[in-house]
Amino acid sequence: MDKLQRSIYVLLFFFLSFAGLYFSAEFLIPVALAAVFSMLFIRLCNWLEQHRIKRGLASLICILLFVSAIGLIVFLLSWQLSGLAENLDAMKERLTSLLSNLQNWLKEQVGISAVQQKKIVEEQSKGAGGGAGSMLASFAGGIMGILVNTVLVLVYMFLFLLYRSHIKKFILKLVPGGEKTEADHVVHKAGKVAQQYLSGLAAMIAVLWVMYGIGFSLVGVESAIFFAVLCGILEIIPFVGNLTGTSITVLAVLAQGGDSKMLIGVLVTYMLVQFIQTYILEPLIVGEQVNINPLFTILVIVLGEMVWGIAGMILAIPLLGIVKIICDHVPELQAYGFLIGPEKKSIKKTGVIDKIKGLFS
Numbered sequence: 001m002d003k004l005q006r007s008i009y010v011l012l013f014f015f016l017s018f019a020g021l022y023f024s025a026e027f028l029i030p031v032a033l034a035a036v037f038s039m040l041f042i043r044l045c046n047w048l049e050q051h052r053i054k055r056g057l058a059s060l061i062c063i064l065l066f067v068s069a070i071g072l073i074v075f076l077l078s079w080q081l082s083g084l085a086e087n088l089d090a091m092k093e094r095l096t097s098l099l100s101n102l103q104n105w106l107k108e109q110v111g112i113s114a115v116q117q118k119k120i121v122e123e124q125s126k127g128a129g130g131g132a133g134s135m136l137a138s139f140a141g142g143i144m145g146i147l148v149n150t151v152l153v154l155v156y157m158f159l160f161l162l163y164r165s166h167i168k169k170f171i172l173k174l175v176p177g178g179e180k181t182e183a184d185h186v187v188h189k190a191g192k193v194a195q196q197y198l199s200g201l202a203a204m205i206a207v208l209w210v211m212y213g214i215g216f217s218l219v220g221v222e223s224a225i226f227f228a229v230l231c232g233i234l235e236i237i238p239f240v241g242n243l244t245g246t247s248i249t250v251l252a253v254l255a256q257g258g259d260s261k262m263l264i265g266v267l268v269t270y271m272l273v274q275f276i277q278t279y280i281l282e283p284l285i286v287g288e289q290v291n292i293n294p295l296f297t298i299l300v301i302v303l304g305e306m307v308w309g310i311a312g313m314i315l316a317i318p319l320l321g322i323v324k325i326i327c328d329h330v331p332e333l334q335a336y337g338f339l340i341g342p343e344k345k346s347i348k349k350t351g352v353i354d355k356i357k358g359l360f361s
Contacts, residue, residue, distance in 0.1 A: 006332065022307045029311045030149050034156030036318050038164075039068065039194040040202075045161050061159035063154055076229050186329045190322040197318050201236070204281050208232040208273065215269030221249065222256050237313045238301055246270045292320055292341040 021028060041062035158166070164278035168187055175183040212228035221227060229244030246266070253262050277321045292300075304312030320340065327337030 010336070011334070018303070018307060025308050029308055030152040031156055032308075032315055032319070033311060034153045035160055036315060037153070038157045039191050040163060041066070041157075042164065042191060042195060045164075046273040056162055059158050062161060063158050067154065067159070073229065073233065077226060079225075081223070081226060087280060090347055098340060136354070182329060186325060191326045193321045193325060194318045197321065204277070205232045205235050208235060208277065211273050211276065212269065214319045215273065216249070216266065219262055219265030219269060221253060221262065221266065224318065227252065237310065238314065239298065240301075242274065244268070291341050292317065292324060296320065296340050 007100045024303040044065075045055070045058045045062050048061060049055055053061070168184075171187055172180050172183055209228050209232040212231050213225050216224035216227055227245070227249045230248065231242065234241030234245040237244075249266055249270075250263060253266055297317060297320075301313050304314075304316030306312070308315070324337050327333040327340065
């Protein structure tokens with residue numbers, strides 16, 4: 001009975017925690033993003049401090065590098081977007097033609113006339129929020145919110161890096177004296193997991209940029225670098241990002257007037273890149289730093305989207321990896337850590353990836 005009661009309390013704790021995360025999302029999302037991203041720069045910050053650079057300046061250098069990386073991505077996207085803007089009129093004509101063909105197909109197959117289709121679209125537009133003015137105001141508000149949250153994330157990152165030792169000492173003061181060594185190990189391991197996952201993900205995205213860029217260029221997609229960078233960036237969102245990026249590329253090819261060969265080429269590029277990513281890049285670059293089984297990987301991504309939207313999907317895997325480490329080191333929660341983790345295999349791996357890893361070990 002005691003075990004059942006304890007399990008109920010734990011489940012109630014998780015339920016109340018997720019409810020709190022949902023209602024305080026506006027405050028917690030920038031804090032969580034900054035905390036996870038700052039873990040990516042801890043090693044670099046330590047290296048700078050070892051070379052007699054003060055912690056404040058080292059933290060500032062890390063933030064500037066982060067901003068520079070984001071600026072480079074934005075520059076690549078805007079540079080290629082300007083090329084797309086030159087062909088905007090032709091793309092509009094192509095989209096108009098496609099919509100006209102779709103209307104004719106609906107009229108012939110479903111029996112919905114063009115007038116009825118237009119009426120349905122107008123009713124949906126009215127129900128969605130009332131005209132172009134409200135849509136413009138909503139868009140402007142969204143852009144302003146993104147800018148404010150970006151500044152907050154950068155400020156929080158700088159402060160997390162600057163006061164990381166102070167925060168770590170606070171965590172250690174929360175545990176009894178005999179467990180401080182174990183708690184220190186847990187804190188170090190949790191930070192290392194998030195750091196390795198994010199650095200591996202960044203390296204994999206860079207490789208995907210190259211592969212998508214080569215593939216889309218060979219197929220003949222206009223502004224191939226733009227769509228390659230877009231598909232790579234969307235890999236930040238597991239499972240959903242790669243499908244979204246490829247769908248946008250396919251729609252752009254249709255708007256550009258691409259033929260069936262170009263569409264097939266884009267899909268073949270996507271499948272080939274996904275094969276290389278799944279069986280080579282992820283095991284070799286990302287590896288198993290976040291030791292979570294596929295079931296809970298999908299569940300936590302869906303739950304993250306429900307609680308925090310896109311930010312929740314991005315943060316879901318590294319945060320669950322940290323939670324698993326905590327569960328593995330707390331006796332009362334080890335069962336949950338076992339449930340989240342992958343099934344142990346007694347067969348020793350001798351695959352190609354393990355041999356390649358052995359060369360670099």
